Amino acid sequence: MYAIVEIAGHQFKVEKDQRVFVNRLATEEGEKVDFDNVLLIGDGSNITLGAPAIDGALVGAKVLRHLKGDKVIVFKKKRRKGYRVKNGHRQSLTEIVIEGITASGAKKAAPKKEVKKAEPKVEAKAAPKKATGKADDLKKIEGAGPKAAEALVAAGFETFEKVANAKPEELSTVLSEASSRLAHIVTDTWPKQAKLAADGKWDELKELQDRLDGGIEK
Structure with missing residues (x-):
């Protein structure tokens, strides 16, 4: 079984026990994390497509370590102006291992009920935030x-x-x-x-x- 899942803004084709390098996650090393934005699941000849995500599908993983990728050099130059700028960048990454792919389960059903019951409370809390704090331009x-x-x-x-x-x-x-x-x-x-x-x-x-x-x- 394999799945195409979106993790930290990028899409990956993953299978069980596969190691993947993704953009830095906020999860601590050694902790488990679930990704519910599963776009496709393939199991032999059976393929399930989401619209855009598959309801109830999860990809479970474990954070192995945080690291930085290889250095990328960005060089800028302007002709006849003596302008040269050289910058280096190392992307912050997280290595994870895929522990399992779930096509459907009860994990996603529970939050739906909680969201419906808590809807009035969420709206009540959201109003003061808009009134008291505005983002600067x-x-x-x-x-x-x-x-x-x-x-x-x-x-x-x-x-x-x-x-x-x-x-x-x-x-x-x-x-x-x-x-x-x-x-x-x-x-x-x-x-x-x-x-x-x-x-x-x-x-x-x-x-x-x-x-x-x-x-x-x-």
Whole structure:
């Protein structure tokens, strides 16, 4: 039996006892984790397709270790301007082993009942969150497009103040785990930019951004 499952934003074809390297997971080493976004299950000649996911299907795995992938060199050059920038990046990865594939089970049925009963409570809690805390427009940070801003908010960095208190390496890890397409973004000046935005120093922020080239201060 094999399955196609989405893990940390990527799709994998997996079988029992197979080892897979995925984008860094928040689960600790040695702990078990289940993935319910199963898109396809094949068992001999029987193939089950989801729409898009198969209801009740699970892929169980165990986290073996956290590690970093091979270094990727990103080199940027502008002709006749003497501009050369060389950056290295190592993707944060997690090695897991597939322990089992379940086509259907009771694990997914239980949460459905709980969600229906708790629906009024969830709505009641969601309203105050919208009223009391709004995310800042993180797209005002040079280099932070809509996808990058969305990834920061999802990771808990929804305000300029929180971004200002973070380390560039921490922000790069958030982007890399959200999508491999965001892994190349240079976040070296993001805390500095966010600090100026949080303090309302927009003129100073504009002056800083005018000096930036490829996310790096000249």
